[in-house]
Amino acid sequence: MxxxxxxxxLLAGAVAASTFGIGPAWTEEKFDLSPDTSNRLRADKNEAAIKAIAPDFKFVSPGKFTVAINPWDPPIATYATDSKTVVGADPDIASLLADSLGLELEVVAVAWADWPLGVSSGKYDAVISNVTVTEERKENFDFSTYRKDxxxxxxxxxxxxxxxxxxxxxxxxxxxxxxxxxxxxxxxxxxxxxxxxxxxxxxxxxxxxxxxxxxxxxxxxxxxxxxxxxxxxxxxxxxxxxxxxxxxxGGWPLTAEIAVTTRKGAGLADAITIAINDLIKNGKYSEVLKRWSVTDEAVDASQTNPPGLPKSGS
Incomplete structure (x- = not known):
């Protein structure tokens, strides 16, 4: 061979890591890559989700949902035509979740290799960047699934x-x-x-x-x-x-799912799962996936910490 x-x-273990972007010159002809995000789909506050946030959980910035996203390739996440605003399916999901939690969205563009330490150290509230659920990752992170891998x-x-x-x-x-x-x-x-x-x-x-x-x-x-x-x-x-x-x-021969990733035991995962399931129920979740041509990856329901891909050798 x-x-x-x-x-x-620096992409070990990450189905999120494809290869390289196709670039805004191609995508803007068919998809909206404008840095103006005022047309993003919005959601109402979800009181059940807000109540599910652990009482001792502290957001990185009060009133904001700080989310790490790797703008690696459209339609999942990429830079808009201004080369600095992050747009795509994951940013739109992040926006809906921020609304559901009654918060303002703060997107931080990060390299793939940087998100684990950033989430673990409390630099970000969550990462929404095509992260696959694995048993090894579950030792350090909590997951709320939102797409098939x-x-x-x-x-x-x-x-x-x-x-x-x-x-x-x-x-x-x-x-x-x-x-x-x-x-x-x-x-x-x-x-x-x-x-x-x-x-x-x-x-x-x-x-x-x-x-x-x-x-x-x-x-x-x-x-x-x-x-x-x-x-x-x-x-x-x-x-x-x-x-x-x-x-x-992505987990062949097993089924794998992509999830919103938060710090282990932080007390945010259940709230996010509740919010995602409400977005699935009211149809806003499917609208986002349709906008970015990823409807084939829709899940029927979000789960908190479902079985993940096994550790190597297990």
Whole structure:
């Protein structure tokens, strides 16, 4: 199996880590990436959620819900056309939650590697940034689920590949994925199974530049890209040069979910779960997901600290 150009990304264990943005020049043609967030969907105060906040919980800034978000790729989160305002599905969810808790939203753009320490130390009230629930993370954080963790297989629009559902479907193919991510773990396990079954190995490719990755796929140097479905589907809907040929859970063979993440035992998770479930019930949750083309990742209900992906080796 040939492996080259490994990006040294600080993204270990994070399905959130795709690769790289498609950029506002593409997205603003079809989606609103204006820095004017006055048109964000708003929610009413949720008294039940507010009452569920632990009496001793102190918000980072009084009257504000301080949320860390990594603006890594649309539609989940990216920079607006002013290159500083963070917009996308996660910021919109954060806004609805702030309203539900009777607070003003304060978004802090952070690098993916920085959120764990920031939440643990009380620098942020929460992180809403495509974080997958895992048993290891549950040792230090509480979770309130709000989206399914879904990965997608994308090929060139005119590719003869029409379906990828299981390991044998990628045998012998050149597959782009993100280094240090859940999708890499999955594709390497699929490759291990294929080789053990006497099938051709996968050639895994890593790129640290979105343009280089796109060029590899369009030129035929790569056959497939395997990364978070939301971001790649968003790009496909704009550029029309790729198509999805398969999706799997980010926790394959288990089901994985994305969650609002708070400090362990802080006393905020139940309140957030109540708020999310009310937003699901009143339809505002689905409106946000529809706006950002991620309706396929909707959950039926939010849960506090559900079973997460197991620790390595367990």
């Amino acid at each position: 040939a492996v080259f150009g490994i990006a040294k990304l 879904v990965l997608g297989f994308f090929v060139k629009a005119d590719s003869p590949i029409t379906s990828i559902k299981e390991p044998k479907d990628v045998a012998g193919l050149k597959v782009i994925t993100g280094a240090g991510t859940n999708q890499e773990k999955i594709i390497l396990e699929w490759d291990r199974q294929n080789v053990a079954a006497g099938l051709k190995p996968i050639e895994v490719q890593y790129y640290d530049d979105r343009a280089a990755s796109d060029l590899a796929l369009q030129s035929g140097r790569a056959d497939v890209e395997f990364n978070p479905n939301a971001t790649r589907a968003y790009a496909a809907s704009i550029k029309n040069d790729t198509k999805v040929v398969g999706i799997v859970s």
